[in-house]
Structures are given as structure tokens and as C-alpha cells.
Amino acid sequence: MSVTRTLAEFVVGAKTESLPDWAIHEAKRTLLNLLAISLSASRSDDARILIDWARRDGGRERASIVGSDLKTPPSTAALLNGYLCHLQDYDDTHFPTVLHPTAPVWPAVFAAAEEHELSGLETLAAFVLGAETACRVAISVHPWHYDAGWHITGTAGVFGAAAGAGRVAGLDVDQLVAALGAAGTRASGVREVFGSHGKPLHAGQAASSGIQAATWAKAGFTASDDIIGGRRGFWAVLSADGHSEEALLARLGELWELRMNGLKPYANGVVSHPLQDAVIELRNAHELTADQVAAIEARVHPLVPELMGRAEPRVGLEGKFSFRHCAAAALVDGAGHDAQFTDEKVKDPVIAAVRARVSATVDPTVREDEVYVTIVLKDGTRHDIHVEHATGSPENPMSDVVLRAKYDALAREVFAAERADALWHAVWTLDAAPDVSEVAGLMQLPRR
Amino acid sequence: MSVTRTLAEFVVGAKTESLPDWAIHEAKRTLLNLLAISLSASRSDDARILIDWARRDGGRERASIVGSDLKTPPSTAALLNGYLCHLQDYDDTHFPTVLHPTAPVWPAVFAAAEEHELSGLETLAAFVLGAETACRVAISVHPWHYDAGWHITGTAGVFGAAAGAGRVAGLDVDQLVAALGAAGTRASGVREVFGSHGKPLHAGQAASSGIQAATWAKAGFTASDDIIGGRRGFWAVLSADGHSEEALLARLGELWELRMNGLKPYANGVVSHPLQDAVIELRNAHELTADQVAAIEARVHPLVPELMGRAEPRVGLEGKFSFRHCAAAALVDGAGHDAQFTDEKVKDPVIAAVRARVSATVDPTVREDEVYVTIVLKDGTRHDIHVEHATGSPENPMSDVVLRAKYDALAREVFAAERADALWHAVWTLDAAPDVSEVAGLMQLPRR
Numbered sequence: 001m002s003v004t005r006t007l008a009e010f011v012v013g014a015k016t017e018s019l020p021d022w023a024i025h026e027a028k029r030t031l032l033n034l035l036a037i038s039l040s041a042s043r044s045d046d047a048r049i050l051i052d053w054a055r056r057d058g059g060r061e062r063a064s065i066v067g068s069d070l071k072t073p074p075s076t077a078a079l080l081n082g083y084l085c086h087l088q089d090y091d092d093t094h095f096p097t098v099l100h101p102t103a104p105v106w107p108a109v110f111a112a113a114e115e116h117e118l119s120g121l122e123t124l125a126a127f128v129l130g131a132e133t134a135c136r137v138a139i140s141v142h143p144w145h146y147d148a149g150w151h152i153t154g155t156a157g158v159f160g161a162a163a164g165a166g167r168v169a170g171l172d173v174d175q176l177v178a179a180l181g182a183a184g185t186r187a188s189g190v191r192e193v194f195g196s197h198g199k200p201l202h203a204g205q206a207a208s209s210g211i212q213a214a215t216w217a218k219a220g221f222t223a224s225d226d227i228i229g230g231r232r233g234f235w236a237v238l239s240a241d242g243h244s245e246e247a248l249l250a251r252l253g254e255l256w257e258l259r260m261n262g263l264k265p266y267a268n269g270v271v272s273h274p275l276q277d278a279v280i281e282l283r284n285a286h287e288l289t290a291d292q293v294a295a296i297e298a299r300v301h302p303l304v305p306e307l308m309g310r311a312e313p314r315v316g317l318e319g320k321f322s323f324r325h326c327a328a329a330a331l332v333d334g335a336g337h338d339a340q341f342t343d344e345k346v347k348d349p350v351i352a353a354v355r356a357r358v359s360a361t362v363d364p365t366v367r368e369d370e371v372y373v374t375i376v377l378k379d380g381t382r383h384d385i386h387v388e389h390a391t392g393s394p395e396n397p398m399s400d401v402v403l404r405a406k407y408d409a410l411a412r413e414v415f416a417a418e419r420a421d422a423l424w425h426a427v428w429t430l431d432a433a434p435d436v437s438e439v440a441g442l443m444q445l446p447r448r
Numbered sequence: 449m450s451v452t453r454t455l456a457e458f459v460v461g462a463k464t465e466s467l468p469d470w471a472i473h474e475a476k477r478t479l480l481n482l483l484a485i486s487l488s489a490s491r492s493d494d495a496r497i498l499i500d501w502a503r504r505d506g507g508r509e510r511a512s513i514v515g516s517d518l519k520t521p522p523s524t525a526a527l528l529n530g531y532l533c534h535l536q537d538y539d540d541t542h543f544p545t546v547l548h549p550t551a552p553v554w555p556a557v558f559a560a561a562e563e564h565e566l567s568g569l570e571t572l573a574a575f576v577l578g579a580e581t582a583c584r585v586a587i588s589v590h591p592w593h594y595d596a597g598w599h600i601t602g603t604a605g606v607f608g609a610a611a612g613a614g615r616v617a618g619l620d621v622d623q624l625v626a627a628l629g630a631a632g633t634r635a636s637g638v639r640e641v642f643g644s645h646g647k648p649l650h651a652g653q654a655a656s657s658g659i660q661a662a663t664w665a666k667a668g669f670t671a672s673d674d675i676i677g678g679r680r681g682f683w684a685v686l687s688a689d690g691h692s693e694e695a696l697l698a699r700l701g702e703l704w705e706l707r708m709n710g711l712k713p714y715a716n717g718v719v720s721h722p723l724q725d726a727v728i729e730l731r732n733a734h735e736l737t738a739d740q741v742a743a744i745e746a747r748v749h750p751l752v753p754e755l756m757g758r759a760e761p762r763v764g765l766e767g768k769f770s771f772r773h774c775a776a777a778a779l780v781d782g783a784g785h786d787a788q789f790t791d792e793k794v795k796d797p798v799i800a801a802v803r804a805r806v807s808a809t810v811d812p813t814v815r816e817d818e819v820y821v822t823i824v825l826k827d828g829t830r831h832d833i834h835v836e837h838a839t840g841s842p843e844n845p846m847s848d849v850v851l852r853a854k855y856d857a858l859a860r861e862v863f864a865a866e867r868a869d870a871l872w873h874a875v876w877t878l879d880a881a882p883d884v885s886e887v888a889g890l891m892q893l894p895r896r
Contacts, residue, residue: 045668049664049667049668049669050664052667053660053663053664053667056508057507057508057521057522057523057524058506058507058508058521059505059506059507059508059521060504060505060506060507073505073506073507074505075505076505148685148688149679149680149681149684149685150685151633181640181641181644181646182641182645182646182649184638185636185637185638185640185641185646185649185650186636186637186649186653187636188633188634188635188636189633189634190632190633190675190680190681190682190685190686191680191685192629192633192672192674192675192678192679192680192681192682192684192685193629193630193633193671193672193675194680195672196629196670196671196672197630197664197669197670197671198629198630198633198670198671198672201630201633201634202633205634212501215501216497216498216501216645219497219500219501220493220497221497221645222644222645222646222765223641223644223645223646224640224641224643224644224646226640227638227640227641230640231597231640232597232638232639232640232642233597233638233640234638234640236597236640237596237597237598237638237639237640238638240596240688317670
């Protein structure tokens, strides 16, 4: 039997009441995280490019765009919400693969749930199954696929979006196989555009392609029987150097990859997070200031310079791809919200001066969520620290309390405290809601 | 300098008055061919899946969908018109690469021209430059990219769609570099879905992604500086086995790949066309009937069984991927319009009986547009033929007269003769028209 069909049977057949409680809880946390970062992102010029475009093109006002007064056709809302969710690089990360599952999957599931007026619990379950699909496809091709230059959030994400939206739409197995085919053949996104609007577009495109595929498959759209394992399918063409059928299918419904998904404390690539943890911890412990610091020396995982190696960021977005800027901002501001990645911040002379003193040595024995850092002061003092597991990693997850603090900081950029509270509460009780309309209403601005 | 920028400078800088006359003529011919096949395709259930979806989602009524009364936002119209144009596998073919340039490029250019109210001549020029871009990207990665499993019409097509729509939108070089980046990172489409709705979707997706990329780039969307040649760009990721910078850039504006583009006399994959030419010529010369024929033996290019090897087609669409069905229908009906690829036709017992008597031997010395065929009759008579260049190949192009016959056969499935004539005339004089509105109006059905 085709591996795609096996996966589709799992998604269609899974019983909502059999999903683990923690997974439903995690689905709420990822949605709250999405809302926080998307609200913050929605105010930017970067967001406005797509929001203005969607507003001008209009269409059926069926699905809601976060942080805006705009309702659009479902696939347009999925495109924009996926883009907003990944715009600040502040969304979650599936640690084994560096996939960001929420940005492609939740927007597709949520827009489909608005369309189909699905219950809150079933919507949360659809996200869990969609995220599992995205993560399973991702680990089945990791590391070969990412190493070849693909942005796995776009490419594996589209399968999760189709699975999640397909679950919401009530597709049968044949229809979901077709939906996965129609979605999977649109898998796209290369790492060349990292550091530009192209990167968050990958998440939006995946969400949009996924919900379209589910919609069309329900209406009779055909695709191949095995888009993942077929001779010219996803594995063969987009991961020619290797794949693992076992990683895709083993113990489906018993082992959940959502367990390995972490929320981010910093609004940049996850591989720099141990470094930021380390710098902030030393800064706070020793009350360090920029003028005291002669050097910040790190021993890091090889992906740090590969993914975050931009030496001299010129604009804010480029700062997110500079581990030196991340460390410098952590030292000066003690934080890594999007506010540390504005155009002004990367040009700030104090931060720029510290940035020039940051260096990193690659050590293949250092894990991705680990770092060794020494801060050398001008007076010769050396402060050493070893971060074993960065905040937000599976071994050191962000607590609900820390998530609430992040949510408050970002949601209140847009909403008054009461409204932010009401939205938080609506998501936290979504499993008891008849549909997602209360969340949808609260996550939007009042109509103009 | 980045190769993407060099290409963008060519597209932005080319003077319309310097384009060769034959290229403008060819742009009209490709548009007429698009209209003929899209009109025919628009009546099918396959078309209705997407047309019904687009009608339900609605939106700004700015761009026209061929053979329908529907106007939609430009990127939706591009999606649908690209899909319709490739639905019957009856569009044109760039022979060096098997790229179908019209289906991804014309719908993006046309919708953008409706949006920007561009003159007819400038619209034709934008198609020429968009098609050149798609063909150049395609030959720069051929054959490695296609051999790896990519559907080059989707992947190279998206660059042409962005270039053509960007030319219409008046992008400057920086903006077009960004548009090519935003489009190129969405390049997608694998050969696994050949024989399903997924294949024409690739063309529609390319057209839609291309016009969106051009629209967004004009509003400030950023992407990478060199999506084609960059370290993690199109060449590196989607054509890891090889690429040619010279093929992309050499003698731009002097050599035109549109010269190598052919219109199709048969509604199926081009690699079977020599075989169909051969069978029809022998059939007509000797007045052959199905019951006389004991065997149809062909010596063919290796791609024939690879791309068209489906032995027992079950539905009409699968018949287009069966060289045996193509040859059998050519013998029985003397034609290869879409009418020869219905579900009824593939189940027709007369055709099925002939189909079982068709065989092919691969010969690597046989060119793609060439074939040797022997038809053996039950009485032992053998009829041999050698087709050197199939109809519609660059060495044996379809004449305007034959194009008119194809256009009439297909357009009159939808329109009365006068309206079909008026549309033909409007395209033929498009270079003198102030905009594309007359063509747009005539290619649609009256509003309901």
C-alpha cells in the first residue's frame, strides 16, 4: 500500500477522544503563541504588503485575518495568517527537523474550521493531526532535504496543512490521498530567500495550498496515489539523497512529534537561542553593561554560523540571521523580542559595537540546543557559562507562565489588556466551545 | 553580478519596437491556441471543480476567465486560465525542454494586462519576454531538472509568469529581481501527478504565483538577490545534477527560444506526435480500417515509453499518457483532439483492440520529433513510414491555416461561428488595440 494512503488513513481514522490530553493542551498553546506573534507582526509594513493586497482583491468574507478587520476567502486568510505567523521568526520549532509546524498548519485548520463551523475540540484535534503529518513528513526526509537547500516549513508544512484542513472538511481516505497529492506537488520554498519576505511566504503558501487542496479534493480533484513515496514523488524528487519510511509511519498515534515541538523565547532562528540564554543569564547575574565587554566568545553547533552567519546586518530582518546581533542585543537589552530586530536596533551604535566583539567557534560535539559562552571584560575578568538545553527546547519547555508573559508583551502591542485577556481565555477554553467564532472575533480589530 | 539580475535587466530593458515581427506574430498564435483549447476545456467537469470554487470565493471582478462568465481578482484568473490551458495537454511545447510556455505565462500576462489596461502591442511584447524567460530558465537546467522528476512547465514557468507580469506592471530592475525571487522560491510541481488534475494545476499555480510575485514586489516585497544562481537557489536546489549559465544568458535578445516552440496538432504529450502523424498518414494513404490491422510497430525515442507508457488506460485522461491509445485512436478516428481522449473512447472496444496490437521499440538514435512505423495487416502486407519531423515541431511548424482549423474545431464547441470569428480577428489585430478588453470580452460567455 502507498505510504501516503497509510498516513491518510491515520488522519481520517484517529478518534478525537483518544488523543492525549497534553496534545490538546499543546494545540491551545501553539494557537496562543500564533496569536501573540501574529498580532505583533500585523502592525508592520511587511504585513501591510499582503494585507493591502488581500483587501483590494476582496472576496467572500468567510475567514478572519489576525490583527486586522479583514475577512476573506479561506485560502487567502490561510496565506496571510501563515505569513504573519512566521514573519518575526518567532513561532514554534520541531526540534528534530527545524520545521515550524504551527505557521503552515494552524492557519489552514483555523480557516477551514471557520468555513465548516467545526467545534472547538475537533478543531484542536485537527491541528494535532495536521501538525503530526507535517512533522512526520519532515523527519522522514531529515536531514537530507534541509541540507539540499529546502525550507522544510514550506515543503513538509503543506502536507500538514492539507491533512489538517482535510480533517476539518471531513474528507474520506481517497479524498485525503488526493488532497495530499494536490498539496504535495505544490511543496516549495528554498533557503536562498532566508532573511527576506520570501521566508514567511513559504508558510503562508503551504497553508493556502493545503486548504485549497482539501477543498478541491472534496469536489473531485484528482492527484496521484502516492505523492510521498511514488517514483516521481516527494521523497524521490525533493529528497533524492535519502528518506526513511519508518520515520514517516512507525508507531503513528503512539509517538507524537508534537512532543518535540518548542515555543520560542526569542524572535529569531532557534539555533541562536542557547547563545541568547547564556548572554542574558550572565548579563543579569553580573549586571554587565556594553562598555564593560571586550569579547563574547561562543562554542556552538555548526548550524549557528551556517544559518545565522550574516556578519553585518543592514536592516532589522537581517539581524535575525546574525548570531552576533542576537548576542549583542541580548547583552544590551536583555531580550530578543521583535523590538530587538528593528532597522534602528541593527544600526544602534552601542549594539553595533558589541556585535563586532562577538565570535563563535564551531564544535560538532555541541548539540543544537547547547552552548558554551565566555564573556571577557575589559578588565580581564572572564565569565563562563554552559547552557545545556535552551529555553523552549523539548528538555526545557517554555512554561504556561512564561508563554503568558510572551503573549501579554506581544498581544498588548495591539489590544488593551481586557481584550488580550478575553482572547487568551477564549483559546484556553476552546475545547468547550461550539465553534471557533469567539476566538476569530476576538483576534480581529473592529471593522472600520 | 547575479544571473537573476542580468535576466531582469533584459526583461525590463528590452524595447518593444525592437522585438522581431515574427515573435509578435507567434505571440498572437499562442494566444489563439490558448483560447481554442481553453474554450474546449472550460466545458468539462475537470474545469468546473476550479471554476465553481473561484465563483464561490468571488472577489474583485477585474480579470476574465476564458469560456466562463466569471471575472475574478487577477491571480485567481491566472490560476484558472493556466489550469484550463494545460488541462487537455493540447498547448504548445518548447521542443528543447518539453516546457509548455504559454500555459504559465500567457494567463499571468493577460490578467496583468487587464489590471493595468496595457496596450495590445505591449501585452504581446510582455508575453514574448515572459516566454523567453521561462524557456531560458528551462534550458539552463535541461535535462537534469526534468530527469530528476520535476514538471518543468510549473517550475521554469513561474519565472516566465513573474517576468511577463512584471513587465506589464512596469517593475524596475530591483523590483523584478524581487519578483523573480518571490516567484522562483514557489517553483513547484513533480511528475508524479502526471495523468491527474495535478498536472494542469502546475501551470495555473505558476501563472498565479508569478502575477502575485510581480504585484507584491511592486509594493515592496523582498526576496533574494539571485534566486536562480544563489547558493541555495533554483539551480542548486532544484537542479543539483547540473545547470548552464550560458544557456540562461548567452545572446539574450538575439536568439529567441520562442523559435523552438511548437503548437500541437494532437491533445496529448508531444513525444507521441510523430507516431500519430505516421499512423494517420498511412491510414489515409491506404484507407486502413481497424479490422485490417494486425500490428502497429514503432521505433521511438526513449521518452515515448517513459512519459507515455500507461499500458491500459482506464479513463480519458490516462489515455493521453498512453502512446498505444494515441496510435489506436489515430488509426480508428484519424485524429487526436480531446474528443479522442474521453472515458468512452478509452473503453471503446474497437480502439481497445487496436491498442493491444501497438508496440514500440526504444532506439536512442531516433530524435524526439522522429519515428519509424510499420503497420502490418492481417493479410501480411507491411506499410512502412519514416516521419522525420512531427507536425508542430520547429522544423515542421503548424501553419496559420492549420491553426485556424484547430481553433475552429475547438472554439466552435462553445461559440457560434460569428463569435469565434470575431475573437480570432480581435487577437489577430491585437497589436493595434488600445488594450486587451475586446479579446477579454469576446473570450467569455455572456453574464448569467
